[in-house]
Amino acid sequence: xxxxxxxxxxxxxxxxxxxxxxxxxxxxxxxxxxxxxxxxxxxxxxxxxxxxxxxxxxxxxxxxxxxxxxxxxxxxxxxxxxxxxxxxxxxxxxxxxxxxxxxxxxxxxxxxxxxxxxxxxxxxxxxxxxxxxxxxxxxxxxxxxxxxxxxxxxxxxxxxxxxxxxxxxxxxxxxxxxxxxxxxxxxxxxxxxxxxxxxxxxxxxxxxxxxxxxxxxxxxxxxxxxxxxxxxxxxxxxxxxxxxxxxxxxxxxxxxxxxxxxxxxxxxxxxxxxxxxxxxxxxxxxxxxxxxxxxxxxxxxxxxxxxxxxxxx
Amino acid sequence: xxxxxxxxxxxxxxxxxxxxxxxxxxxxxxxxxxxxxxxxxxxxxxxxxxxxxxxxxxxxxxxxxxxxxxxxxxxxxxxxxxxxxxxxxxxxxxxxxxxxxxxxxxxxxxxxxxxxxxxxxxxxxxxxxxxxxxxxxxxxxxxxxxxxxxxxxxxxxxxxxxxxxxxxxxxxxxxxxxxxxxxxxxxxxxxxxxxxxxxxxxxxxxxxxxxxxxxxxxxxxxxxxx
Numbered sequence: 001x002x003x004x005x006x007x008x009x010x011x012x013x014x015x016x017x018x019x020x021x022x023x024x025x026x027x028x029x030x031x032x033x034x035x036x037x038x039x040x041x042x043x044x045x046x047x048x049x050x051x052x053x054x055x056x057x058x059x060x061x062x063x064x065x066x067x068x069x070x071x072x073x074x075x076x077x078x079x080x081x082x083x084x085x086x087x088x089x090x091x092x093x094x095x096x097x098x099x100x101x102x103x104x105x106x107x108x109x110x111x112x113x114x115x116x117x118x119x120x121x122x123x124x125x126x127x128x129x130x131x132x133x134x135x136x137x138x139x140x141x142x143x144x145x146x147x148x149x150x151x152x153x154x155x156x157x158x159x160x161x162x163x164x165x166x167x168x169x170x171x172x173x174x175x176x177x178x179x180x181x182x183x184x185x186x187x188x189x190x191x192x193x194x195x196x197x198x199x200x201x202x203x204x205x206x207x208x209x210x211x212x213x214x215x216x217x218x219x220x221x222x223x224x225x226x227x228x229x230x231x232x233x234x235x236x237x238x239x240x241x242x243x244x245x246x247x248x249x250x251x252x253x254x255x256x257x258x259x260x261x262x263x264x265x266x267x268x269x270x271x272x273x274x275x276x277x278x279x280x281x282x283x284x285x286x287x288x289x290x291x292x293x294x295x296x297x298x299x300x301x302x303x304x305x306x307x308x309x310x311x312x313x
Numbered sequence: 314x315x316x317x318x319x320x321x322x323x324x325x326x327x328x329x330x331x332x333x334x335x336x337x338x339x340x341x342x343x344x345x346x347x348x349x350x351x352x353x354x355x356x357x358x359x360x361x362x363x364x365x366x367x368x369x370x371x372x373x374x375x376x377x378x379x380x381x382x383x384x385x386x387x388x389x390x391x392x393x394x395x396x397x398x399x400x401x402x403x404x405x406x407x408x409x410x411x412x413x414x415x416x417x418x419x420x421x422x423x424x425x426x427x428x429x430x431x432x433x434x435x436x437x438x439x440x441x442x443x444x445x446x447x448x449x450x451x452x453x454x455x456x457x458x459x460x461x462x463x464x465x466x467x468x469x470x471x472x473x474x475x476x477x478x479x480x481x482x483x484x485x486x487x488x489x490x491x492x493x494x495x496x497x498x499x500x501x502x503x504x505x506x507x508x509x510x511x512x513x514x515x516x517x518x519x520x521x522x523x524x525x526x527x528x529x530x531x532x533x534x535x536x537x538x539x
Contacts, residue, residue, distance in 0.1 A: 171325040173332030294416060298339060301423055306332040309430050309449045 005251060006089040010079045017232040018042035018225070020267055027275035042228065046221050054217030057118050067114035068215065068222040074107035075226045075233065084236045085259040086248035087158040096155040097145050101138065104189070107226065108134055115211030126210025129286065133188055133195065133207065136293035141185045143300035144178040148241065150307055151175070161244040174311060177303030179242045184296035186234035188289070190227070193278040195289055198227075205283065232267070239266040323371050327488075330364040331447040334484065335426065338457040338477060342422055345409045347469055351396045354473050358388030361480055365487050377492045383502050384483065392476060392509045399513055400469060403520060410467055418464050425460060426453040447488035454481030468519055468526040472512045479505055 022039040029036030056065060080091045081100050108130065115127035149155045151174060152163035164175075188195045191208040201209055212223050240247055246262025248255035284292065320328070337357040344350040362385035369377030400406050412418065429452035437445050458481060461474030483501070486493045493501075516526060523530050 171322065171329045173329045176329070177332070177336070291415075294419070295343075298419055298423075302332070302336055302339065305423065305426055305430075306335070309426075310328045310332060310446045 002090050002251060005086065005256075006080070006091040009085055009089060010076060010091075013079050013084055013232065013236075014076065014225070014229050016264075017228045018046060020232045020235065020271055021228045023268065024271045024275050027272055028278060031275060031279050046225055049216075049221035049224070050218050052217040054215075054219045056219075057214055059118060060214075061117055063110075064114050064117045064214075065219070067110045067117075068219040068226075070110045071107040071226045072222045074103045074110075075229050078103040079229060079233060081157065082233060082236055083158050083161060083240060083247065084263055086251060086256060087161050087244075088249070088251075089158075092158040093156065097149070097157050097160075098142070098155055100157075101141060101145065104230070105134070105138065111211055111223070118214045120214060122210045122213050126207055126213070129207045130211060133289060133293065136290055137185045137188045137296070140181055140293060140297040140300045141189075143297065143304060144181040144185070147174050147178040147300060147303040147307055150304070151311070157241070161240060161247060162249075164241065165244045165247075165249075172307075172311065174303040174307035175242060177299050177306060179238070181296045181300035181303060182234075182238060184292065184299065186238060187274075188293060188296070190231045190234055192231075192274065194281045194284045194292065197283050205286065207286075235267050235270050236263065239263070239270055321371075323367055327364050327367050327371070328446065330360050330367070331450045331484075331488070334360050334364070334480075335450050335453050335457075338454050338461075339419065339422055341473065341477065342418055342457065342461055342464070343412075343415060345412060346406075347400050347408065347410070347467060348397060348406050350470060350473055351393050351400070354396075354476065355389050355393035357477065357480055358384060358393070361484055361487075362389060364484065365492075368487055368491070372491050374491055376495050377487065379495070380487075380492060380498045380502075383499070387502055387506060388476070388480065391506070395509055395513065396469060396473065399516060403516070403526060405467075405469070405526070408467075410465065410470070413464060418460065422457050422460055425456040426450075429453045429456055445489060448485055451481045451485035451488060454478075454484060457481075466527050466529045468512075468516055468528050471528065472509075476505065476509070 019039060019042070022037070022042045025041075026036040026039055078100050081095050081097075081103070083089065083092055112127040112131055112134075115123040115130070117123070145155070148160055151172065152160040154160055154163070187193070191198055196207040196209075197205065198208070200206065201213075208227070212220065215223060240263070243266060246258060246266070248259030334357060337353050337360065340353045341350055341357070344353055362381045365377055365381035365384060369375065369381060397406075426449075430449040433449040433452055437448055455478050458474045458477035458479075461477060462471045465471055465474065479501070486498075492498065519528070519531070520526055
C-alpha cells in the first residue's frame with residue numbers, strides 16, 4: 001500500500017505540473033488584460049510535440065539523443081524524494097535533500113553538454129550562461145538547505161517537515177532568510193523573470209532556450225515537461241518545507257485528500273505571487289545575475305549565521 | 314540549552330528584529346546610491362526603536378519606551394532627513410559610487426559577524442536576559458559600521474557608517490543590560506544629534522576646500538594637479 005502510494009504520488013505530480021505552468025500563464029495574462037490560453041494548453045503543446053518526428057542534426061552524438069531522457073529521469077527521481085501530498089512515504093527515506101540537489105545538478109549537467117554537442121553558437125552561449133548561473137545558485141541553495149538541516153537536525157525532508165510542523169508557529173529568523181534565499185534561487189533555477197524569460201526566443205538574452213534550440217519532437221517535449229516539473233518541484237519544496245500545514249502525516253484516505261487539496265491551494269497561491277512578481281519586474285541584464293545570486297547566497301548565509309548566533313546559544 | 318522555541322513570542326520577535334538589524338547592516342554595505350544608503354539607515358533606526366519598545370514591554374521597564382521614542386524620532390526620521398537634505402544640497406542624489414570589490418566586502422562582513430560571535434561568547438554567559446544572544450549581533454553591527462567607513466570614499470557614507478556604529482552600541486545596551494540610565498541615554502542621543510549637525514558643517518568645509526566630498530582627495534598634499 002505504502003509503496004503503491006509512493007509510485008502514484010510522483011506520477012500524479014508529473015501529470016499536474018503542466019497545469020501549474022498553465023495556471024501561472026493564465027494569471028499573468030489576466031493581470032495584463034489579455035485573453036489567456038486555456039489552462040490545459042501546456043498539455044496540448046506537449047501532446048503535439050510528442051506526435052512529431054524528432055529531427056536530429058547530422059553531427060549530433062549519442063549524448064544529444066540521450067540527454068532528454070536523462071534530464072527527465074533525473075527530475076523524476078528528484079520528485080520521488082520530495083514529499084508533496086504525504087510525508088513519510090517509503091521513497092522519502094531513500095535519499096535526503098542533498099541528493100535532491102545532486103539530481104537537479106545531474107540533469108542540468110547533461111543539458112549543458114547537449115547544448116554544446118551540436119556545435120552551434122547559441123548552444124554554447126546558452127550552456128556557458130547556464131553553467132555560470134548554476135555554479136552560483138547551487139551554493140546558495142545548499143546553504144539554505146544546511147540552515148534548515150541545522151534547525152531540524154536532519155537532512156531528510158520528511159523529518160524536517162515533521163520538525164517544522166511539531167513546533168508550530170515560531171518566529172525563526174533563520175527560516176525567513178533561508179526562505180528568501182531559496183525563493184531567489186528557485187526563480188533563477190527555473191528560468192523565470194528577472195533572470196530568464198521563458199516566453200521569448202530573443203537571441204541575446206535567452207539562457208535555457210538557447211541550449212535546447214536544436215531539439216524537436218518528443219525530445220523537446222521531454223525537456224519542456226521536465227522544465228515544468230522542475231518549476232513545480234521548487235514550488236512544492238518551498239511551500240511544504242516552510243508552510244507544511246495540511247500535508248498528510250498518516251496514509252488514510254481523508255488525510256491524503258486534505259494533503260492534495262492543501263498542496264494544490266498552496267501552489268495556486270504561490271503561482272499567483274510568482275505571476276504578480278513577474279508582472280512587476282523586468283528581466284535584468286545577464287551581468288547583473290551574479291549580483292542577484294550573490295544576494296541569494298548572502299541571505300542563506302545570514303540564515304545560517306542567525307541560526308548559530310540567535311537561536312541556539 | 315536555550316532553544317528558540319522556549320522563548321515566548323515577543324522575545325522571539327526581538328531576536329527576529331535583531332536578525333533584521335544585521336541584515337540592514339549588510340544592505341548598507343551593498344548600497345551604491347547615497348539616498349538609498351540613508352534610507353536603509355533609517356530602516357535600521359526604525360527596527361532598533363521597535364526592538365527597544367518590545368524589550369521595554371517584555372522586561373517591564375517603562376523608561377525604555379522613552380528611549381525607543383527618542384531613537385525613533387532621531388535615527389529613523391530626523392538624522393536621515395538631515396542627511397537627505399544635505400545630499401540634495403550637494404546635488405549628489407543621482408551619484409552612484411562604484412564600490413571597490415563588493416563581493417570581498419560582503420565576505421569580510423560575514424566573517425566579521427562570525428568573529429564577533431566568537432568574541433562575545435564568554436561575555437554572553439554573564440548576562441541573564443533572554444535576549445543576551447543579540448550582543449553578538451550588536452557587536453557585529455558596530456564592526457560592519459566600521460567596515461562601511463573603511464570601504465567608502467564619500468564623506469556622507471562615512472558619517473552613515475559612524476551613526477551605524479552608534480546604533481550597534483545602543484542595541485548592545487538595550488539587549489544586554491536592559492538599557493542605560495536615562496541621563497546617559499539622553500546625553501548620547503543629543504551627542505549624536507550634535508554630531509550630525511557638526512558633520513553637516515564639516516561637509517560644507519570639505520566641499521568648499523576640495524570641491525568634492527570624496528575624502529580620498531584629502532590625501533593629496535599639494536593643491537595643484539600634477
